[in-house]
Amino acid sequence: MQPYITTDGKYLLFASNRPGGMGKNDLWYCIMSNGTPGGARNMGTAINTKDEEQGPFYDAEKNLLVFSTDGRVGLGGLDFFQSEGDFGTWSAPVNMGKPLNSPKDDIYYTALDNTHPFAAGFISSDRESICCLEVFGINRIMKIASGLIIDCETKQPLEGATVTLLDTVRRKTIKKITLDATGRYTFEVDPQRYYKIVAEKDNYFTKALYFNSDMLERVDSMDNPTLCLQHYEIEKPIILNNIYYDFNKATLREESKAVLDTVVDMLKDNPKITIEMSAHTDSVGSVKYNEKLSQARAQSCVDYLISKGISQDRLIAKGYGKSRPIAPNSLPNHKDNPEGRQMNRRTEFKVLKRQVQVKDEYDSNTSQ
Template sequence: MVNPARSQYVVDYQRVADTYFQHKEYYAAAQYYQKALDLIPSPTTETAVPFGKAPSGKMQRKRSDYEKIIFRLAESLRLYKDYLNAEKWYAIAKGFSDKQYQSAAFWHPVCLRANQKFREALSGFGQYLASSPADDNLKKRANLEIADCRFAIRELDYPRLYRLTKLAGRLNSAGSNYAPVWINNQLYFTSSRPIDVDGKKEYLSSDEDSKVRIAKKESPYVNAIYQLSGEPSQATNEVKKLTLLKDMEQAAPTFNPAGNRMYFTAWQNKGEKDKHAIYTSQRDDKGEWSAPVIAGGMVNAAGFNSIQPCLTKDGRYLVFSSDRPGGFGKYDLWYAPVNGDGTFGHPLNMGAAVNTAEDEEAASWLSAVGKLVFSSNGRTGMGGFDFYETTGSFATNTWKSPVNKGNPFNSSKDDMYFTATDDAGNAGFISSDRESLCCLELFKIEQTSLAVSGQLTDCVTGKPLQGVTVRLTDSLDKTELGKMVTAQNGTYHFALTTRRPLLMVASKTKYFSKSIFIDPVHNATDTLVNPSICLDTYQVNKPVIVKDVYYEFDKSELTASSKTVLDKLVKTMADNPNIRVEIGAHTDNKGTEAYNLELSLRRAESCVQYLVSQGIDAERLTSRGYGESMPIAPNTLDNGKDNPDGRSKNRRTEFKVTRDDILSAKGG
């Protein structure tokens, strides 16, 4: 039998979707927008809206309705973090002529970037800026996104050495799983996994249509804090939900060193007027947590949000994120001193060195190394929220410019909440949605290394060289990665954390410095063992013969093979910018003395000209012809006959260091 009360209703998927969209129920909104486009089957639902009489056949929609559905479908998918599918619908929406959908041209390349299509995204952002968009905020964000894409391309070419493993078992259950905290060899985390709601319903009304009222189950996805029993890497691990506050969602805990006082974020999730605040709870000897109390007005500013507390290991400072007045953007990082009685002192904004016009969140303090790790979406990075680290002092509130932790610590999506399992922060846990269509998941992260080692010796004696300074720098951005001085055995060793191309320079007083280019990108092993590297000694104003430099007969032009030999001198000059060199040429005694003097000068000048042509600064070079005046072997034998071997030795090219104390050079 047909229920007459139901016969006057039909499902209008667009109006249902619009209502879900207004209430930020983006997953449900996306489902119903797709139903409105006849993309998925009709639902079996109680959800219905008054529609007068049921139309025959499919409901006919105007072009404006179609464009609204397409755009809001794309928006819903993006806001639900399903960038893969949002990309497809924004690709359609960006072609709409209605100005209210102009932002699709911005959000489409955002989705391309999130989907790691960085070069396509670069083109898309360029096209968006070229269209002279009216939204100044999106224009600023487009320029930041362009920088992000360029940074990400470089990072993908040269990944940092980290090993990521997604945690198995019940740790990554349905919903979001995030904000890991490692304390006393135990893992706590936050999860929005579904809970039993006993068939209760929640009713949503529409701001756009007062007749729309949707009955749906209360959201089963509720944020709560969980405690892990067992090893995080085990698939059989068990989790326990902490019962703290009723009728409030809770997340992102932090603990004092003893693990018996907890600070966390709590909120009611009842709309825009509901604010997030930081609460605290004490654990008794039986392991039970006390009824939480709000952390007070110094941390929680009335009418504003305070979230993601982080207590320093010594218990002296509480770092948190807040949108209170006095900041630089949306959410800023602040900190408040903790008094002896557990109350808080006046909070301080961490300043422009740390905070941007966007969001800075989820801080973690590594006291042993004095580093603050946090996430930001307002700096150049891989895209979305990225991890950054800075060093500084709470006592003076001074901080250095934060450095992006690179790929794969960061991804093209959101990467937040780092907790370290060692003092240096080389291992720990993070949360990221890099492998998910919607939600943050928990990962274990460990820094690995690549070994570079070898030995420095004297080129003549072959003995190990002590006291050689060995520097390792990033050959792309010239950042120094390591420095050491060799001991008596002449060995060096570095543990690298990147596969970027490297430059190693070995230097010692009265020895020519030598540089070696190292390319770890294509190295398949964990060790790069370099052969022994020898250094040549020198003395100021003592000439050294450059072997195998030849000229055309009776001419000053260098042969091709001689240029190859001089290339070694080019490298020596480039590796030793502190030296000036004289190039001297000599002849045998065939011909007149004047002619030989002039020929030798032209030959010396040819060498200097070649070195200059290869980038060596001319001011560092002088040329001199000695003619036949300084033989090193007899031109004739004792019996008066010609001595070809002696003449060959006398026809030589030499260089000598005339100065080695130049503090700077123009180049080469």
């Protein structure tokens, strides 16, 4: 076969049975310098086997190598495999499956357009021949992932929020968009990929969503769950409902941990935020007793967050006792107000430091 120069012009790839290989024809590469190839280097046992490797094609944008081999478990004969890497390390090659592969020999992928290497191209195969390779045209199967971003309180589409699609395996930012009035995002994704979607807006808590595009194998598109972003203001408390403690103690009940887990997720999605966890009591008991109890309860919440991997430097525990009621502890006729006291026995958190806009995880690889 003819040698292949990668889409970025940095490498020349070819198959050869020259000395120093693993078996039959191996894949080799040369580093290009001013259009001149350097010394040949074997692509190693991560790619080559004792059997046949042929037809290398490398997409520099996706860091993806496509080649044919009969030295791995496939559908029969030479099959197309793909591996992610950068000529330093390679992932374990994965069979590209039907319909690209067949029970016979499938070899020599070439792109129709190097600016979009896997949108369309040609392969050689003897799947419909009794003697020889024939050329087949292929078109990429389009997969679409979409979803809706809304405000948690108003339930309205969150216009102006940004949504970023990241490939978590290749550690690459694929695309970043700003939402219009519909609040919907739509991304084209590749099969057999692990993705992360990050939704963010100023003065809203960022949220992340992970999904595997294998879920799209049997359908052309997938609508991700609707994400709601919660608005916040610096130093403005947010009440956490359904946080309970043992009577007159600071021990968290099991049902409280599920609520605190939502705070764990929020803090992991917003790594630049520092919060104060606070606990409050009703008016029953002395000031000193309630301050001590509420401080212990706030500390129990902080300790739980730390146990889930949140840095202690991002957390402050504060017990306010009965000093900050949000409802009357007693009625105008001086009778007890159980409903008001229950509202005052609460756990809150507030953002102490404004969230810094975090640079995209893989910003240097962003494509708009």
